[in-house]
Amino acid sequence: MSFGQVEGFFVDTCILLPHAVEAMREACSGFITEAGARCIISSSVKKEAIDLIENAYTVIVSNLRDSLSPYLEQKGMKELSNRDGSMLAGFFSEQRTMMKKAGLSPRSNIKNEILGAVENYVADQLHSLVDGQKMLANIFLPAIAAELTVIKHKLERPFRGIRSIDIEPDVSLKSIIAAEATIRNPLDVMHLASALEHEILINKWVVFVTTDEEEILSRDKELEEMFVKCSKPEWALDFERDMTRKKAPLECARETKSPSQRQQRIIAEIGRLTSAKATPSPS
Amino acid sequence: MLSLGKEVAVDKLDIRKNSVYLPQSQVYGDVEEVFKDFKTALADTVQGNLEILKELPPLKSLSIEEIRQYLEKDIKSHLEKDSIFEKSVEIARYVKDISKYLASYFGEIFKYHDNIRASIDRSIFNGCRMFFNSDLPFSFLSVVGDSLLAEKDYMDVYDRRIHREYVGLLANRNNEKKFKRLCDAHNQWINPLTKKFDDIQRTRVKLMWYVDFSNSMSVDELFKVKPLKSSSLDKDAFESIIVSLKDQTIDAKKIVESGLRPSLIPCELDSGVGTILKVGELLGSQEG
Numbered sequence: 338m339s340f341g342q343v344e345g346f347f348v349d350t351c352i353l354l355p356h357a358v359e360a361m362r363e364a365c366s367g368f369i370t371e372a373g374a375r376c377i378i379s380s381s382v383k384k385e386a387i388d389l390i391e392n393a394y395t396v397i398v399s400n401l402r403d404s405l406s407p408y409l410e411q412k413g414m415k416e417l418s419n420r421d422g423s424m425l426a427g428f429f430s431e432q433r434t435m436m437k438k439a440g441l442s443p444r445s446n447i448k449n450e451i452l453g454a455v456e457n458y459v460a461d462q463l464h465s466l467v468d469g470q471k472m473l474a475n476i477f478l479p480a481i482a483a484e485l486t487v488i489k490h491k492l493e494r495p496f497r498g499i500r501s502i503d504i505e506p507d508v509s510l511k512s513i514i515a516a517e518a519t520i521r522n523p524l525d526v527m528h529l530a531s532a533l534e535h536e537i538l539i540n541k542w543v544v545f546v547t548t549d550e551e552e553i554l555s556r557d558k559e560l561e562e563m564f565v566k567c568s569k570p571e572w573a574l575d576f577e578r579d580m581t582r583k584k585a586p587l588e589c590a591r592e593t594k595s596p597s598q599r600q601q602r603i604i605a606e607i608g609r610l611t612s613a614k615a616t617p618s619p620s
Numbered sequence: 621m622l623s624l625g626k627e628v629a630v631d632k633l634d635i636r637k638n639s640v641y642l643p644q645s646q647v648y649g650d651v652e653e654v655f656k657d658f659k660t661a662l663a664d665t666v667q668g669n670l671e672i673l674k675e676l677p678p679l680k681s682l683s684i685e686e687i688r689q690y691l692e693k694d695i696k697s698h699l700e701k702d703s704i705f706e707k708s709v710e711i712a713r714y715v716k717d718i719s720k721y722l723a724s725y726f727g728e729i730f731k732y733h734d735n736i737r738a739s740i741d742r743s744i745f746n747g748c749r750m751f752f753n754s755d756l757p758f759s760f761l762s763v764v765g766d767s768l769l770a771e772k773d774y775m776d777v778y779d780r781r782i783h784r785e786y787v788g789l790l791a792n793r794n795n796e797k798k799f800k801r802l803c804d805a806h807n808q809w810i811n812p813l814t815k816k817f818d819d820i821q822r823t824r825v826k827l828m829w830y831v832d833f834s835n836s837m838s839v840d841e842l843f844k845v846k847p848l849k850s851s852s853l854d855k856d857a858f859e860s861i862i863v864s865l866k867d868q869t870i871d872a873k874k875i876v877e878s879g880l881r882p883s884l885i886p887c888e889l890d891s892g893v894g895t896i897l898k899v900g901e902l903l904g905s906q907e908g
Binding site for chain 2 (some may be wrong): 461
């Protein structure tokens with residue numbers, strides 16, 4: 338019998354991204370400062386984060402080059418100062434009119450919000466120019482892009498520096514988690530299944546750390562029944578300590594008395610996965 | 621505040637500079653091989669850059685020989701005014717006899733790295749400016765930015781490492797055996813990385829030169845801000861340089877990331893960070 342088998346913390350994307358809410362920011366920073374060396378991300382978390390950042394960066398910068406830059410040129414705006422806001426406002430208004438002409442749909446609503454986010458940022462940058470300072474338009478826009486390039490890199494840095502594990506979780510493990518814990522977001526299912534599969538394969542507990550109340554933490558009981566311990570960053574170290582007193586995951590699964598229906602499904606799946614691991618398929 | 625646009629380099633000459641780290645691999649080597657005075661280093665660097673010309677895909681409007689003659693003078697005069705380059709030569713001189721110049725070397729190298737970081741920021745801006753003056757695919761900006769930021773990460777890893785090494789070298793400066801062992805360990809670590817980043821820099825310069833030269837009708841237009849058309853490029857040749865640079869960057873990043881041990885704490889939420897996250901989330905919900 339083995340006790341104290343804890344591998345560490347599988348962290349969700351939200352833990353390594355900045356938070357607007359101060360309490361949440363402090364909780365994540367405190368947790369990472371304390372337990373950063375024992376944190377792991379699955380390849381799915383890494384991909385989700387990098388894709389989110391890269392796609393956003395591409396959309397913003399492409400928008401600036403392909404739409405705003407020709408607009409300024411067409412309007413003969415060679416220089417910009419913090420007093421040229423109305424000119425730039427005209428561009429965004431024109432873009433919205435074009436969208437409306439194309440027909441409003443839920444998809445274009447999102448496009449509209451994206452445009453709004455870009456508009457806010459451009460306005461911020463324009464207003465950050467000091468009074469009297471004029472900047473060539475063909476410097477202003479590349480300077481914004483350069484700034485965003487550096488920001489993109491800063492955002493990606495925690496995901497590149499942390500230990501990452503390549504996992505393509507088993508399809509049935511994903512469908513059991515999705516169905517039994519009613520997790521709707523396929524990416525969350527992927528992250529949770531990755532943590533569980535890793536836990537099973539190395540037979541050591543992991544704590545899945547997230548701030549996602551709506552989709553994950555609200556189902557923590559169901560997930561715990563399926564041997565996935567989820568926690569907010571504030572309590573993750575406490576749960577980790579508790580787990581050191583537990584038997585190893587496979588033993589726990591084997592010795593579960595009167596398992597619930599969802600436990601029966603997951604235990605059967607664990608059995609299948611471990612026997613598949615023990616019997617390598619012929620190459 | 622747009623810090624990267626504030627200090628716009630007047631010329632945007634992108635050239636490849638020899639790495640200053642390499643001489644350290646020869647601390648106990650032949651002194652004649654190690655010693656490079658300013659003129660020799662300058663001649664070497666000019667030559668190293670001219671070598672890149674031989675690797676450029678054929679240009680439609682200019683002859684390589686014409687560019688070679690122009691660049692020889694231009695790079696030389698650029699380097700003569702380049703304080704970062706001058707400093708690199710000075711540091712290489714300290715490296716010649718590291719035990720004697722220990723304090724000078726370490727004092728200068730951190731300052732030097734800060735200057736390199738600032739010059740990387742200027743190169744990022746130049747890459748963005750080229751992209752905005754062009755119809756080039758996004759992969760151009762992406763690969764140029766990534767390769768430059770990988771270099772910046774490398775600086776961070778390097779600084780952290782030599783900070784530790786400095787303490788060890790200082791403690792063992794009178795113990796030749798241990799001192800040599802520490803230098804050897806450093807060189808063993810640094811040599812493959814130096815080679816990788818020198819290659820990255822070389823490929824990036826090749827890419828930027830190819831785009832710039834292909835869009836210049838005369839040598840006087842070289843490195844000037846001008847519209848850049850992808851139609852003036854050979855698509856396959858351009859793509860091939862992009863792919864090489866991307867592969868080299870991914871490869872170097874893996875090594876740097878393994879030694880990065882950065883703060884995993886998310887960066888501060890400012891207007892730019894908020895915009896990227898907001899747009900990223902919206903795009904995610906669009907897909908979902």
